[in-house]
Amino acid sequence: MTEANAGAMAAAALAPAKRRRRLRGATVLDHVILILGSLFMMVPLLMVLQMTTMPDIEVIKTGPTLQLGGEFGSNFQKAMFEASGFSGENTGVSMLVNSFILGIGFAVGKIVIGMMAAYAIVYFRLPFATFAFWVIFTTLLLPLEVRILPSYEVVQRMGMLNTYQGLIIPLIASATATFFFRQFFRSVPEELVEAARIDGAGPVKFFIDILVPLSRTMIAAMFIIMFVYGWNQYLWPTMITTEEGMFTLVRGIKQITQVMEGNRIPEYGRANLLAIIAIIPPVFVVIFFQSWFVKGLTESDK
Amino acid sequence: MKRAGFTTRWLPILLLLPQLSIIVIFFYWPAGHAVQSSFFLQDPFGFGSTFVGLENYVGLFQSSEYMRIARFTVIFTAVVTFFSLALALLLAVKADKVIRGAKSYRTLLMWVYAVAPPVAGFIGLIMFNQSWGPLTRLFGWFGYDFVLGVNYWDTAFAMMLVSVWKQVPVNFIFFLSGLQSIPKTVREAALIDNRSATGRFWDVTFPLLAPTAFFLLIINITYALFDTFGVVDTLVKGEPGNNPMTLVYKVYVDGFRGNDLGGSSAQSVILMLLVLALTVFQFRLVERRIHYT
Numbered sequence: 001m002t003e004a005n006a007g008a009m010a011a012a013a014l015a016p017a018k019r020r021r022r023l024r025g026a027t028v029l030d031h032v033i034l035i036l037g038s039l040f041m042m043v044p045l046l047m048v049l050q051m052t053t054m055p056d057i058e059v060i061k062t063g064p065t066l067q068l069g070g071e072f073g074s075n076f077q078k079a080m081f082e083a084s085g086f087s088g089e090n091t092g093v094s095m096l097v098n099s100f101i102l103g104i105g106f107a108v109g110k111i112v113i114g115m116m117a118a119y120a121i122v123y124f125r126l127p128f129a130t131f132a133f134w135v136i137f138t139t140l141l142l143p144l145e146v147r148i149l150p151s152y153e154v155v156q157r158m159g160m161l162n163t164y165q166g167l168i169i170p171l172i173a174s175a176t177a178t179f180f181f182r183q184f185f186r187s188v189p190e191e192l193v194e195a196a197r198i199d200g201a202g203p204v205k206f207f208i209d210i211l212v213p214l215s216r217t218m219i220a221a222m223f224i225i226m227f228v229y230g231w232n233q234y235l236w237p238t239m240i241t242t243e244e245g246m247f248t249l250v251r252g253i254k255q256i257t258q259v260m261e262g263n264r265i266p267e268y269g270r271a272n273l274l275a276i277i278a279i280i281p282p283v284f285v286v287i288f289f290q291s292w293f294v295k296g297l298t299e300s301d302k
Numbered sequence: 303m304k305r306a307g308f309t310t311r312w313l314p315i316l317l318l319l320p321q322l323s324i325i326v327i328f329f330y331w332p333a334g335h336a337v338q339s340s341f342f343l344q345d346p347f348g349f350g351s352t353f354v355g356l357e358n359y360v361g362l363f364q365s366s367e368y369m370r371i372a373r374f375t376v377i378f379t380a381v382v383t384f385f386s387l388a389l390a391l392l393l394a395v396k397a398d399k400v401i402r403g404a405k406s407y408r409t410l411l412m413w414v415y416a417v418a419p420p421v422a423g424f425i426g427l428i429m430f431n432q433s434w435g436p437l438t439r440l441f442g443w444f445g446y447d448f449v450l451g452v453n454y455w456d457t458a459f460a461m462m463l464v465s466v467w468k469q470v471p472v473n474f475i476f477f478l479s480g481l482q483s484i485p486k487t488v489r490e491a492a493l494i495d496n497r498s499a500t501g502r503f504w505d506v507t508f509p510l511l512a513p514t515a516f517f518l519l520i521i522n523i524t525y526a527l528f529d530t531f532g533v534v535d536t537l538v539k540g541e542p543g544n545n546p547m548t549l550v551y552k553v554y555v556d557g558f559r560g561n562d563l564g565g566s567s568a569q570s571v572i573l574m575l576l577v578l579a580l581t582v583f584q585f586r587l588v589e590r591r592i593h594y595t
Binding site: 026027030031033034037038040041042044045047048051059060061062063064113114116117119120121123124125126132135136139140141142143145146147148149150151153154155169170172173174175178193202203204206228231232233234235238239250253254256257258271272275278279282283285286287290294297298 | 308309310313314315317318320321322324325327328329331332333335336339389392393396397399400402403407408409410411412413414415416417418419420421423424425427428429431433434435436439467470471472475476479499524528529531532535536539550553554557558563566567570573574577578581
């Protein structure tokens with residue numbers, strides 16, 4: 001500590017009242033900034049929520065207001081059970097089911113395949129290990145968005161348009177989960193394998209009875225990240241699913257918007273409610289499993 | 303490899319098989335196909351194709367429309383990256399400091415992470431609705447007539463605002479966890495040496511956060527380039543017309559609407575090179591990052 005600083009501290013000690021007031025001023029400012037930030041995040045959602053309770057005709061006149069309307073029930077009925085497209089198949093319920101299939105199927109598929117591959121890479125002596133490693137991890141470099149068109153052609157040629165396989169499997173073709181589990185497996189103490197081997201456990205038994213239970217937290221964290229990622233996919237489902245019965249909620253948003261704009265009386269109630277329904281499950285998962293989610297996000301480094 | 307626990311031959315191959323086959327079929331094949339067809343001119347009705355060498359690429363760089371979109375993408379990326387990083391850093395520093403309500407603030411500031419980009423775009427459409435959108439009205443009070451979907455820069459502004467709104471939470475989470483990993487002893491030492499909070503931030507906290515910030519910079523650029531597709535698509539209501547768009551959106555429009563496979567593939571290849579360059583850059587930064595921690 002320098003002498004000047006010591007002097008400053010002594011001066012501060014002499015004027016405790018003044019210092020406390022200044023500190024409190026700073027704290028208030030901190031809270032003001034945080035509240036403004038929270039409002040920036042929350043207010044758009046609250047407005048959309050408020051609009052789900054209004055009849056469509058009111059919305060056209062006033063937009064979002066501060067008063068709750070009484071139309072939530074009928075808007076909900078329309079959004080969930082009446083189809084918005086031409087074929088009559090894409091009701092809110094069917095889109096919700098498809099979204100869950102995509103989110104859960106993607107997360108589970110990615111975790112299972114990733115864990116298997118990571119296990120093979122970390123725990124086995126392979127002749128082509130380095131080669132396999134590079135083949136797998138190059139996929140981290142190119143997002144699906146830059147190769148959408150040829151990927152679409154491949155799926156088309158395999159006859160997988162408008163199927164759940166076509167929707168989910170190509171999305172799994174990137175090694176984020178594999179990379180994540182490889183990092184984790186490498187941090188597992190080596191003595192465990194030795195001990196398991198001495199006890200006579202084979203590689204399959206070691207994997208299922210020791211490694212998988214050890215990875216529980218990691219699996220949970222990965223599942224949350226991957227579920228949200230899968231649920232929120234837009235471009236790929238837009239291209240792969242043309243049948244309305246296959247639409248997910250996020251995929252359906254565009255069509256909902258177009259229906260909303262096209263009708264004589266735009267169906268804001270239905271559109272707003274479907275947007276809210278598309279938001280709720282992933283947000284719920286993120287909020288309620290916050291610590292796992294943050295862990296998964298920051299430790300997987302992408 | 304430091305460990306090689308088991309020597310079974312067939313098991314690892316069996317374990318790797320699903321991952322490898324998916325990658326080969328859905329990654330290498332399409333990626334290779336994109337590179338290949340970028341050198342061909344496809345007949346729009348599907349009657350074969352002719353080899354044209356680099357013509358597709360030359361055509362792109364000579365097209366004033368493509369260059370205009372590229373310029374817009376650069377501006378868009380810069381603005382979105384800067385504002386989402388700056389806002390998130392400010393909020394993370396404050397959220398790290400306050401004691402009361404820290405957990406509530408954290409939740410309120412991070413939930414938007416889970417909102418899908420097109421849904422965020424939809425909320426943008428509501429906010430900027432022509433006749434009653436709250437933000438349109440706000441602009442109206444200041445005497446500005448905001449017209450989404452008609453005025454080029456108005457649409458661009460809406461895209462940027464929505465994209466920033468969607469990206470702040472990710473940065474916030476990373477900054478906050480970076481801040482919380484700064485050892486308590488370092489903070490206390492800084493508190494003794496430097497009484498000004500601003501000075502402490504720039505002299506101690508910020509350099510310690512620099513690795514996180516570098517990492518986030520790349521993440522944000524990638525986000526603005528690729529993940530904003532849903533935001534752009536919803537806000538232009540699927541009708542690009544005279545509206546601003548990003549390079550990824552152009553790939554989609556040309557390939558799917560225009561049926562210009564060669565040109566679209568060439569654009570894909572350009573984007574691939576861009577991502578590769580970013581990744582190489584990132585790896586070099588990550589290597590440097592080791593020195594900090």
